[in-house]
Amino acid sequence: MTDERAPDQDALIDRILHLWRADAETLPSEPRLAELTGASRNSVREALIRLEERGYVHRTQGARTSPNRRLPGVGxxxxxxxxxxxxxxxxxxxxxxxxxxxxxxxxxxxxxxxxxxxxxxxxxxxxxxxxxxxxxxxxxxxxxxxxxxxxxxxxxxxxxxxxxxxxxxxxxxxxxxxxxxxxxxxxxxxxxxxxxxxxxxxxxxxxxxxxxxxxxxxxxxxxxxxxxxxxxxxxxx
The missing domain is CATH 3.40.1410.10 (Chorismate lyase-like)
Incomplete structure (x- = not known):
């Protein structure tokens, strides 16, 4: 897929991945991620969509975003x-x-x-x-x-x-x-x-x-x- 993301979107994804690797059962909410990363909620939502496409997180409407804990060990x-x-x-x-x-x-x-x-x-x-x-x-x-x-x-x-x-x-x-x-x-x-x-x-x-x-x-x-x-x-x- 063509990657047209701006460099700041790549940096946002990297910051969310850093949180994803932390020892937590769920990621913070979108508003909290926006606060932690200094990005807009729209940017955070787009980053989470990209991360779900890549298998890093699972998103359920009305629930928190869950990290894929098995991913680090797959090779x-x-x-x-x-x-x-x-x-x-x-x-x-x-x-x-x-x-x-x-x-x-x-x-x-x-x-x-x-x-x-x-x-x-x-x-x-x-x-x-x-x-x-x-x-x-x-x-x-x-x-x-x-x-x-x-x-x-x-x-x-x-x-x-x-x-x-x-x-x-x-x-x-x-x-x-x-x-x-x-x-x-x-x-x-x-x-x-x-x-x-x-x-x-x-x-x-x-x-x-x-x-x-x-x-x-x-x-x-x-x-x-x-x-x-x-x-x-x-x-x-």
Whole structure:
């Protein structure tokens, strides 16, 4: 979903999240939240709607807003933007990022391609591996179309690279998830056995105008506790 919130709305959501993490059964009322945050009641109401959509709170008409107490322990949320290094550290582990390769070239017809970019598109391709407490965890290949002649740090998250390389502030990300067996090339990088069962995730990040900011393909070895991929969704009775 395109995020058109003003920076002050983002800050308001962060302040409410701080209260959400406090040890309380319910959040304060809307008037009290407005008083605590210095925001208008309309702004608070809009922030609570966004937080309910994201699964942080449950709102019932005529009752107080209840925090989702199970959320902190579910692992990494794949329905929200994330950076591996930050996710790993937040889960209590030490992250290590290794840039395996980074090159620029023009895409050519190839049956093994996972993107739908036009042939001939100039891209930055990066291959990056993350370790968790020194153990291989995830390997990602990113394709970022190049529309600007700029220096790019391949260590940066792919959504940052896209904004610098082609000016697209990614608003949406579509993801496909497959269970596969690890091929020999990626198995070697991950120090794993060829044929090891892994999760493969393919992403397409694009802007509000549908222009593509990047394509990514990632494989993950079995995740340690706290890094399991989780999706939070609301259920209506």
């Amino acid at each position: 990494r949320r794949i329905d929200e933007q994330f950076d591996h290094s930050l996710s790993i550290r937040a889960a209590g582990y030490e992250p290590t990022l290794e840039v395996v390769a980074a090159d620029r070239f023009a895409l050519a017809p190839d049956g093994a391609r996972y993107d739908d970019l036009p042939d001939g598109t100039e891209v930055l391709r990066t291959r990056k591996m993350w370790r968790v407490d020194g153990a291989p965890y995830a390997l990602a290949e990113d394709l970022v179309p190049l529309a600007r002649d700029v220096e790019l740090d391949p260590r940066r998250p792919v959504f940052d690279l896209a904004e610098t390389a082609n000016g697209i502030r990614v608003a949406w990300e579509t993801m496909w998830i497959d269970a596969i067996r690890l091929d020999a090339k990626r198995a070697k990088i991950l120090d794993a056995e060829t044929g090891t069962p892994v999760i493969e995730m393919t992403y397409c990040g694009y802007g509000a105008d549908d222009r593509i900011g990047y394509w990514s393909r990632e494989v993950q070895l079995p995740a340690p506790a706290g890094l399991r991929n989780a999706l939070i969704r609301r259920v209506r009775s």
